[in-house]
Amino acid sequence: MAMPRHLLRLFAASALTVLAFASLSACSDGHDKKPVERPAPQTAAGDLxxxxxxxxDDIKRLSATLTTRDIGEAVARIPGVLMTLNVREGDTVSKGQVIGVVKDQRLNFEASAYTATALQAEADYKRIKTLYDKGIYAKARLEQAESAWKAAQAQRAAAGELAGQGVIRAPATGVVVKADVPAGAVVMAGQSVATVTAGPRVVRLQLPEPQARALSVGQIVELEANGLTASGTLSQIYPAVDKGQVIADVTPAGLDQVLVGERVITSLSLGKRRxxxxxxxxxxxxxxxxxxxxxxxxxxxxxxxxxxxxxxxxxxxxxxxxxxxxxxxxxxxxx
Structure with a gap:
């Protein structure tokens, strides 16, 4: 059914009224809105x-280790049982001080046997000497007995010296930094029982061979360790290359509170660059x-x-x- 004309005219008039009101509202909002104020640009002051x-300077930061100039190893010279070890980490020792004893019962038995043989040879020599003086034995027999006696004495002295090598002495004057072999343990000949530091403290670092060419003895090196900062002087560059690495020592001015073996960060110049x-x-x-x-x-x-x-x-x-x-x-x- 078609809508009457008077209703169509009424609907059109209402639509025009709504559009006019929306246009007026939009114009009103545009006039009421304030423009946004932008902040003024800041200008720089002070020294430009x-x-x-x-x-x-081409500064490189490398990891190094605090150590000493020399490190001595107190080793067992004979195999056996470590009967005593008189030092611990941190103890101060003097060169030649007895720090441990190694015993091998077999060596003791051999020394006893050679001692008995030497005593028997000495008794034979004295008896033959007495008979020689009386004209019973010839001089050749006396010389034979004398040779046997001297040989037995030499064997006894060697056996006693070998058994006495069980005494372990400190190789140098310094501080014990390692002594981890317990008493009662079996040790081999040449095995290290304790490590003793000797000489002045140094910071030892390794760096690649191409970079090592820029180093020079006497240059200043910055050091950091355990929250402490110090400086040092490059004192030695070792004249050898090991697996592409060069070893150098820095003598620190400070770091007295840093322990031997602790890591140190070094900052050193390897030349100039743009x-x-x-x-x-x-x-x-x-x-x-x-x-x-x-x-x-x-x-x-x-x-x-x-x-x-x-x-x-x-x-x-x-x-x-x-x-x-x-x-x-x-x-x-x-x-």
Whole structure:
């Protein structure tokens, strides 16, 4: 059924009224809304830094070990049972001090047998000497008995010396850093029973052969160990290469509280290279990212991310993100 005309005219008029009201509301909202005010750009103040590429020290951080110039091993010279060990880690010993005893009953039995043989040979010699003096034995018989007696004496002395080698003595004056063989243990000839440090304390490091060519005796090395910082002097570069590594010793000025054998982090220069370095005050770190304030010609600045690497003396190397001629503002200098 078709809608009456008067209803169609009424519906059209209502629709036009709604559209007109919506248009007026939109115009009204546009006139009432205030414009957004943008903050004025900040300008840099303070000393501006112009970025330039220059020679910087090629600093390498390497792991080393605190040790001593010489290390002595107190070893067992004969096989047997370690009867006593008189030292522990940390004890101070003197060179030649008895620190342990090794016994081998077989050697003791051999020494006793050679002693008995020597006594018998001595008695035979004296008896034959008496008969020789009386003209009963010939001189050849006396010389034979004398030779047998001297040979028996030499065997007894050798057996006694071998049995006496069970005494273990300190190889040098120093501090015992290792003594882990318990008394009563069976040891072999040449086995280490205790380790004794001797000589001055040094920091010993290893580095690849190509990098070792840049080292020189007397250069300063920065040291870190157990929360302590110190400096040292490169005192010796060993003239040998072992599996592509060169060993060098650093004499530390400090680190007296660091234990022998403890790890030490060394920072040493391996020459010069070209790069960009800036003071650490021009770099800020937020959420693991480093930023600098790049200054425009109108002294406004913007923060940009950069890649950095730490250097000594409060300097930071810029690996990427800047070029020569860029100007930076320090953090905290804003107006």
């Amino acid at each position: 830094l112009t970025v330039t590429t220059a020679d910087i 790069g960009i370095q800036v003071p650490a005050g021009y770099v800020a770190t937020r959420y693991g990212l480093d930023y600098v304030r790049l200054v425009a010609p109108d002294r406004t600045f913007s923060e940009i991310p950069v890649q950095t690497a730490p250097l000594s003396a409060g300097q930071v190397e810029i690996l990427s993100g800047l070029k020569d001629g860029d100007r930076l503002a320090p953090y905290g200098a804003v107006k």
